Amino acid sequence: xxxxxxxxxxxxxxxYGFLYHQKEMLCDRVRMDAYYNSIFQNKEHFHGKTVxxxxxGSGILAIWSAQAGAKKVYAVEATKMSEHARExxxxxxxxxxxxxxxxxxxxxxxxxxVDVIISEWMGYFLLRExxxxxxxxxxxxxxxxxxxMYPSHARMWVAPIRSGLGDQxxxxxxxxxxxxxxxxxxxxxxxxxxxxxxxxxxGEEQKKYYLQTSIWNNxxxxxxxxxxxxIKEMDCLTATVSEIRDVQAAFSSSITTDxxxxxxxxxxxxxxxRGSKENPARHEIELTTAPSEENGxxxxxxxxxxxxxxxxxxxxxxxxxxxxxxxxENHRLMEVELGCEIREASGVHHPRFTKRFSIE
Amino acid sequence: xxxxxxxxxxxxxxxYGFLYHQKEMLCDRVRMDAYYNSIFQNKEHFHGKTVxxxxxGSGILAIWSAQAGAKKVYAVEATKMSEHARExxxxxxxxxxxxxxxxxxxxxxxxxxVDVIISEWMGYFLLRExxxxxxxxxxxxxxxxxxxMYPSHARMWVAPIRSGLGDQxxxxxxxxxxxxxxxxxxxxxxxxxxxxxxxxxxGEEQKKYYLQTSIWNNxxxxxxxxxxxxIKEMDCLTATVSEIRDVQAAFSSSITTDxxxxxxxxxxxxxxxRGSKENPARHEIELTTAPSEENGxxxxxxxxxxxxxxxxxxxxxxxxxxxxxxxxENHRLMEVELGCEIREASGVHHPRFTKRFSIE
Ligand SMILES: Nc1ncnc2c1ncn2[C@@H]1O[C@H](CSCC[C@H](N)C(=O)O)[C@@H](O)[C@H]1O
Ligand SMILES: Nc1ncnc2c1ncn2[C@@H]1O[C@H](CSCC[C@H](N)C(=O)O)[C@@H](O)[C@H]1O
Numbered sequence: 001x002x003x004x005x006x007x008x009x010x011x012x013x014x015x016y017g018f019l020y021h022q023k024e025m026l027c028d029r030v031r032m033d034a035y036y037n038s039i040f041q042n043k044e045h046f047h048g049k050t051v052x053x054x055x056x057g058s059g060i061l062a063i064w065s066a067q068a069g070a071k072k073v074y075a076v077e078a079t080k081m082s083e084h085a086r087e088x089x090x091x092x093x094x095x096x097x098x099x100x101x102x103x104x105x106x107x108x109x110x111x112x113x114v115d116v117i118i119s120e121w122m123g124y125f126l127l128r129e130x131x132x133x134x135x136x137x138x139x140x141x142x143x144x145x146x147x148x149m150y151p152s153h154a155r156m157w158v159a160p161i162r163s164g165l166g167d168q169x170x171x172x173x174x175x176x177x178x179x180x181x182x183x184x185x186x187x188x189x190x191x192x193x194x195x196x197x198x199x200x201x202x203g204e205e206q207k208k209y210y211l212q213t214s215i216w217n218n219x220x221x222x223x224x225x226x227x228x229x230x231i232k233e234m235d236c237l238t239a240t241v242s243e244i245r246d247v248q249a250a251f252s253s254s255i256t257t258d259x260x261x262x263x264x265x266x267x268x269x270x271x272x273x274r275g276s277k278e279n280p281a282r283h284e285i286e287l288t289t290a291p292s293e294e295n296g297x298x299x300x301x302x303x304x305x306x307x308x309x310x311x312x313x314x315x316x317x318x319x320x321x322x323x324x325x326x327x328x329e330n331h332r333l334m335e336v337e338l339g340c341e342i343r344e345a346s347g348v349h350h351p352r353f354t355k356r357f358s359i360e
Numbered sequence: 361x362x363x364x365x366x367x368x369x370x371x372x373x374x375x376y377g378f379l380y381h382q383k384e385m386l387c388d389r390v391r392m393d394a395y396y397n398s399i400f401q402n403k404e405h406f407h408g409k410t411v412x413x414x415x416x417g418s419g420i421l422a423i424w425s426a427q428a429g430a431k432k433v434y435a436v437e438a439t440k441m442s443e444h445a446r447e448x449x450x451x452x453x454x455x456x457x458x459x460x461x462x463x464x465x466x467x468x469x470x471x472x473x474v475d476v477i478i479s480e481w482m483g484y485f486l487l488r489e490x491x492x493x494x495x496x497x498x499x500x501x502x503x504x505x506x507x508x509m510y511p512s513h514a515r516m517w518v519a520p521i522r523s524g525l526g527d528q529x530x531x532x533x534x535x536x537x538x539x540x541x542x543x544x545x546x547x548x549x550x551x552x553x554x555x556x557x558x559x560x561x562x563g564e565e566q567k568k569y570y571l572q573t574s575i576w577n578n579x580x581x582x583x584x585x586x587x588x589x590x591i592k593e594m595d596c597l598t599a600t601v602s603e604i605r606d607v608q609a610a611f612s613s614s615i616t617t618d619x620x621x622x623x624x625x626x627x628x629x630x631x632x633x634r635g636s637k638e639n640p641a642r643h644e645i646e647l648t649t650a651p652s653e654e655n656g657x658x659x660x661x662x663x664x665x666x667x668x669x670x671x672x673x674x675x676x677x678x679x680x681x682x683x684x685x686x687x688x689e690n691h692r693l694m695e696v697e698l699g700c701e702i703r704e705a706s707g708v709h710h711p712r713f714t715k716r717f718s719i720e
Pocket of ligand 1: 013016017025026054055056057058059060061076077078079081103104105106119120121131134
C-alpha cells in the first residue's frame with residue numbers, strides 16, 4: 001500500500017534490468033551451490049510438479065527446476081530481464097516447461113496453483129529490499145495447501161565484532177570535516193558569506209553517511225569476538241508481512257576473545273531448504289552468509305559500527321536490544337536501533353548506550 | 361508534461377538535498393568567481409531591484425544578490441535544502457531581503473514580477489538535467505518585460521580530441537567480456553546451463569556502458585587537436601524549450617595538430633553575463649568550462665569516444681554532424697548522434713561513419 005510504482009522502479013528494480021547485476025549473483029558460488037543442490041538433491045520435490053519462481057531474473061532457478069523434472073514452471077520477473085530469461089530458457093530447450101511472465105508478482109495471474117514456490121528474495125541482512133513481501137503475496141495466492149517453499153526457513157544473526165572499519169570511517173569523517181572548515185573559511189574570505197551555521201547540519205549529514213549507515217563487509221571469522229545470536233527465525237510457509245515489518249530482539253552475548261575491542265556488531269542471515277513437514281527434504285541444504293574464510297558471498301555481512309570502540313575481555317556479557325523497521329521514505333531500506341550494556345566478568349556494569357543506523 | 365514527480369525526485373532532485381553535493385558546487389572556484397564577479401561588478405543591476413533565484417540550493421546566489429543591494433530576493437528551491445538556505449540567509453542577516461520558498465519553480469506563486477532572474481541551471485554539456493526548462497518557465501511567468509537574465513547567454517562547443525580514455529575503456533570492456541566467457545564456461549560446467557545466448561546482449565550492455573556513454577573528463581588543452589566549433593548559441597531571454605529539446609548542428613573542423621590520432625570529440629559550454637540590451641553589463645563576465653590547464657570546473661567536458669581511434673594530420677578536415685535529444689526514459693538525460701567524415705588534406709575522403717552515445 002502507498003508505494004509509487006514508478007518511484008519503486010527508479011529506486012529498486014532498475015538495477016535488476018542489467019545482465020551485469022544478474023551476473024554478480026550468478027557468480028556467487030555459495031548462493032549458486034545452495035540452490036543447485038537444494039533442487040538436484042531433492043529432485044522428487046520437483047519431478048512432475050508445478051513450480052513458481054518469484055523474481056526469476058536471468059531465469060536460472062526456473063531452468064534448474066525444469067531440468068529437475070518439473071512439469072511446468074512459471075517464471076515471473078518485473079523487469080525487462082524477463083526477455084533475456086525467455087531467450088535463456090529457449091536456448092536450453094525448456095520452452096515447453098518454463099513460461100516466463102513479465103510483470104510484478106503482485107499484479108499477474110497464473111492459470112493454476114503451484115506445488116512449489118522457489119525464490120531468491122534475500123537482500124542484505126535478509127530483509128533489505130523487502131522482497132519477501134512479494135513472496136508472501138505469491139504464496140497466499142498461488143501455493144496449494146500442500147505446497148512447499150524453497151527456501152523453507154530463514155534466520156537472522158547478530159554478533160559482536162572487532163574491525164578496523166570504525167577507525168577508518170572516523171578518519172574519513174574527520175578529514176571531510178577538515179575540508180569543510182577550510183571551505184567555510186575560504187567562502188568567508190573570498191565570497192563574503194558566513195557558512196558556519198551549516199557546519200552542524202553538514203557534520204550530521206556526514207556522520208550519518210560515514211558512521212550511522214551500516215557497511216557491507218565480508219568479515220573474517222576471527223573478527224567475531226562473541227557468541228552470535230539468532231534475532232529472528234522465520235518459517236517461509238507461515239511468515240506474514242506484519243511479522244517481518246518490525247524485527248525486535250533482546251539477547252545477551254558473551255565475549256569469547258580475550259582482551260579485545262568491541263568495534264560494533266555484524267548482522268547476517270542463513271536460509272534452509274527443508275521441504276515441508278509432509279514432504280521433508282531428503283537432503284537438507286543450508287545457505288549461510290556468516291563470516292567465513294573461504295565462502296564469502298555477495299551479501300557479506302552488514303556492520304554496525306560503535307565509535308569509539310570499547311575495551312572488552314573474555315567472559316564479559318553484552319546485553320543487547322535490537323530493533324529494525326522499514327525506512328519511512330523507502331520501504332525497501334531499513335532503520336536499526338541497537339542498545340547495548342556491557343557487564344564485565346569482574347562485576348562492573350557499564351551504562352547502557354543506544355545507537356541508530358540506516359541500512360541503505 | 362508526462363513527468364512523474366516522484367520519479368523525477370528519486371532520479372534527479374534527491375542528490376541536491378545533500379550539503380555534500382551543494383558544497384562540491386560551492387567549491388568550484390571558476391563557477392563561484394564568475395557568478396560573484398557578474399553580480400558585484402554589475403551591482404547597479406541588483407541595487408534596489410527584485411530578483412528571483414531559480415534553484416537556490418544553499419542560497420548562495422540569493423545572498424550575493426541581496427549583498428549587492430537587491431530590494432527583495434525570491435529564492436526558490438525544490439528540495440529540503442531550502443531549510444539550510446533559510447538558515448544561511450538568517451546567519452548572514454539578510455532575512456529581510458531574501459525569502460526562501462520551498463517548492464518546485466513550476467508550482468509556486470510569487471507576489472510580484474521581478475527585474476532579474478539569476479540561476480545556476482547548467483548541467484554537464486550545458487543541457488543535461490534539462491533544468492533550463494524551469495528557468496524558461498520562471499522567465500515567462502515572472503520576469504518583467506524590461507527584466508534581465510543572469511546569465512544572459514549560453515553556448516555549446518564541440519572539438520576533436522585525443523585521449524587515452526578510449527584505449528582504457530576498450531580494455532575495460534574486453535576484460536569484462538573475458539570475465540563473461542569464463543563465467544559462461546563455469547556455469548555450463550558446474551551448473552548445467554548454457555549461457556551463450558546471453559553473450560551478445562551482455563556484450564551490448566557493456567559496450568553501451570564503457571564505450572557508448574559519454575565520459576566526464578577535465579581535458580588538457582593540448583588534447584584538443586582541431587578547431588572547436590560552436591554548435592548552439594542561446595539568448596536566455598528568448599530561448600524556448602522547443603529550441604533546446606533537440607540540438608542539431610553541422611560543422612567542419614580542421615585538425616591543427618600534426619600527425620596525431622582522432623580519439624573522439626569533447627563537448628563543453630560557456631555562459632556570459634551581459635545584462636540586457638537596454639541595460640548592458642558594465643563588466644561582461646564569462647564562465648567557460650573549456651579544457652584548461654588551471655581552471656578546471658566540476659562540469660569538466662563530456663567526451664564521446666571513437667574506438668578505434670583514427671590517424672589524422674594537420675590540415676585534415678572533419679565534416680561533422682551532431683544531434684542531441686532527450687532520452688525517452690528520462691527527460692533529464694540525453695542521446696547524442698555524431699556523424700563524421702574525414703577529408704584528408706591529401707585529397708583522400710574517408711567514408712562517413714556515425715556513432716550514438718548517451719549522456720547519463
Ligand atoms: N514483486 C516482484 N515481481 C516480479 N519480480 C520481482 C519482484 N520483486 C523482485 N523481483 C525480481 O526478483 C529478482 C531478484 S534477484 C534473483 C534472480 C534470480 N532468481 C536468481 O536467483 O539469480 C530481480 O530480478 C527482481 O527484478
Ligand atoms: N524546477 C525547480 N524548482 C526548484 N528548484 C529547482 C528546480 N530545478 C532544480 N532546482 C534546484 O536547483 C539547484 C541547482 S544547483 C545550483 C544551486 C545554487 N544556486 C548554487 O549556485 O550553488 C538544485 O538545488 C536543485 O534542487
